[in-house]
Amino acid sequence: MGDWFQTIVDVQATPQEAETLAADVRSWLISSGIVSAEPTHCVLGADVGHPPGPRAETAVDPSGWSVPWHDGLAITVGRTVFDAGQGDPMAVTCPHCSTTTHLADERFELKYEVWEPFREVVRGWDEGDDIVIACPACTQPVEPTSWRWTDDYFVLAYLGFTFWNWPPLRPQFVDDLARHLADHRTVLLEGKL
Ligand SMILES: [Zn+2]
Structure with a gap:
């Protein structure tokens, strides 16, 4: 079984504001218990990420998943090609x-x-x-x-939040996260490696 990811991409953040927005969302996710503050080796494609917090289950629909899970959140700041990982662009x-x-x-x-x-x-x-x-x-x-x-095969942007091997994120959670991105338009990418 491969690894799967869900990435919430802010498609409107400018390079100048991406860092600040990332910090705002990180603080909110930590204070609401969705992720833990202490970075660990819990993500792919980055050195460290934030592992699930004590209230991580409130962000997901865990039905059909074995919980708790252990992989975490990677925050990507800077010019990035976000993609769904498999196949070809159609x-x-x-x-x-x-x-x-x-x-x-x-x-x-x-x-x-x-x-x-x-x-x-x-x-x-x-x-x-x-x-x-x-x-x-x-x-x-x-x-x-x-x-x-x-199918949002590619999203070219400056800010993304990738949840590795989390159960499906609740739409309400995705909306809440977008609100902390100054109500920017977001795209939810899902893919497998
Ligand atoms: Zn045209």
Whole structure:
């Protein structure tokens, strides 16, 4: 059995405010007992994270899960490609004309000539470059963070909260967390490694 994660991504946080917002949410999660203050080796993809706190169960729907669980929360600050971990991106939608460009064929294999410029956008974000390409349909330039990936396959952003191997997060909890992000729009990514 692999590891699974749920990541709440703040898609509106600027690089300037990401650190402060991360600290605010961390304080709230600790004071409400969702996670513990003392960082431990409880997450993947980062050195340390916050293990579940005494009231962690209030954040999740534990039915069907063996509780307690032990893995924790990793907070990511800074330019990041958040993704769902498996498979290929299927399609991407332009924020200007709402046209969806299909990146894969009917056998779910990537069409490389279509995918290539979008691959550059994602790679660029990972490496610190803002690569602006034109929408294939309306030809207007699109900022890297503005593309809407089908099933939120990618989210290019500056702040994310990844819960490793937690039971499904309650929608109410996700809303509460977003409220501590200045009511920013958030995306919940779920995936397996
Ligand atoms: Zn367009």
